[in-house]
Amino acid sequence: MTPVVTEPSTSRDTEPEPIEAIPLRRPGRWIAATVVLVLVALFVYGAATNPAYRWDTYVQYLFDTRVWAGIAVTAQLTVLAMIIAVVLGVILAVMRLSSNPVLQTVSWVYIWVFRGTPVYVQLVLWGLFPVIYSQLDVGIPFGPTFATVDLQSLVAAPFLFAMIGLGLNEAAYMAEIVRAGINSVPEGQSEASIALGMSWAKTMRRTVLPQAMRVIIPPTGNELISMLKTTSLVAAVPLTTDLYGRVRDISGANFQPVPLLLVAATWYLVATSILMVAQYYVERHYSKGASRTLTARQLKALAAAQNTPVASPGADDLPDTPDKPDMRGGERK
Incomplete structure (x- = not known):
């Protein structure tokens, strides 16, 4: 008989040897990190040893009661102006998307005017509003007057006009944000709601706008942070009780603008950081179901x-x- 030669069989049950993974070396990262750390250390050392910064004055006025009062006014301006901007922005966006040509034209002209002119110029005009109109009459046109408001003697006029000026300017940007969010919703959603018997207004309120929030919320958070910083321009009204106005008045008295500007910058940074954290959680709430x-x-x-x-x-x-x-x-079968 012819002997049968059998080859050595390899067992498939034996586990392969583990692969020894060697991390990829990236020397560029270490070089870049070293350069950044050196530059930051040089800046911190220079700022700490430079007498022009007057860090003792910075610490003295960081928690001053006048600064705290300015922070409260800045927060009120930001919240009230954003409420006006969001409400008016939604109305303008709906007008822009309506089939009525009159509403479309009015919305387009409003957005064109307020987006095309600087916010500082608008605030200056609002500051001159009591000069242009010394009093405000409430009543029937060409008829009897029910009430008269003297704008020149109104104590809260600077705050009121600063709030209106910031809100009306921001409404033009919010209108475009809301319009983009509404356009991001598929048309089939609106058609299905109308087929179920919903009116156009109810379709926008119950179907379109809730789905558009995923697109509207992120830029709205950015606009809120931008509004907080834009309140520093209300000195054009003029309003001097906000954060920047307070530190400017203090620096005008002690002739040390640099440490007082650092105080204002610190509190603006703290406030914007809080808003950024809040924006993160709001975005995560409205993005449920959007990611796998x-x-x-x-x-x-x-x-x-x-x-x-x-x-x-x-x-x-x-x-x-x-x-x-x-x-x-x-x-x-």
């Missing part, structure tokens, strides 16, 4: 569901189909 990444709660629920024994259907429980082989063997 599961949250921690969803992962826990999925793991609990996988650990639960589920009875799988047996071979005898499968339905018989006429065009497929019988799972119990043989072709169907």
